[in-house]
Amino acid sequence: MNVPTEILCSALEEILETMYFCEATWAGPGRIVLPAIGAAVTFSGTCCGEFRILATSPLATKLAADFIVAETSEIAESLARATILEFANVACGATLGAWNPDGDFDLSVPRLLCENELRGGWPHRFSIDGGPEELGAAVELRA
């Protein structure tokens, strides 16, 4: 059982458009060029699993700047990390809600991915505003 790609795409597109004022385009599976910032949210309830997001460091900085309406030069790395943590939280809730509207889920507090979790391929990558693939996403459902 997997969350359909179109549901994940729709959820991420909605979030990026509503809160970060940019457009995402699905670009298939593959790697994301490091350095990057990643975050994960585990969920339980109707079903259990983990939701992961990865953004290149420049994209994380851009998202943070767009989110709080600041210049990218004003964004410290801690603020970029906080932005990706919040993005993972919102994206997880939006994806699960769209996939299973009658479901009941408990979400964990988001955590940052460690260095070795950032490497490897991602099942879903997105280009932002027509640029290169800078955002990765994965949903892992557990039995």
Next chain:
Amino acid sequence: MGVLIVDDSPVMRRYIARTLGMTGIGLRIHEAANGLEAMKTAVEILPDLIITDLNMPGMTGEELVARVAADPCLGRTPILVLSSDRSAARPGELLHAGAVAYLTKPVSPEALRHQLMHIMAQRVSLHETESPA
């Protein structure tokens, strides 16, 4: 009018504060990173509105709503829940516990400001009803 924003994400607190600041109403914005911090701040400042996340370390938003509702000084403070939790039953549970509205993230600046204005209008109307003629 004092607004207490409760969210463990510093960027989310800034997003909400900035969005509310654009109403031009001249709100006094206060912030807390979890429910426990929020209760301490709330009893000091007696806010006119609390906007809270649910999923926070320490005291969660659910506990905060219940505590505020049960507090003799804060019990009538309107609480707007702003959460990424889209579980079907959650809004009903929170509204039953004492929240006045439940918005899910992502929330647009327009939707958040619209909800704020709606709650403020209700509060003004309530004050007018209760004030002696």
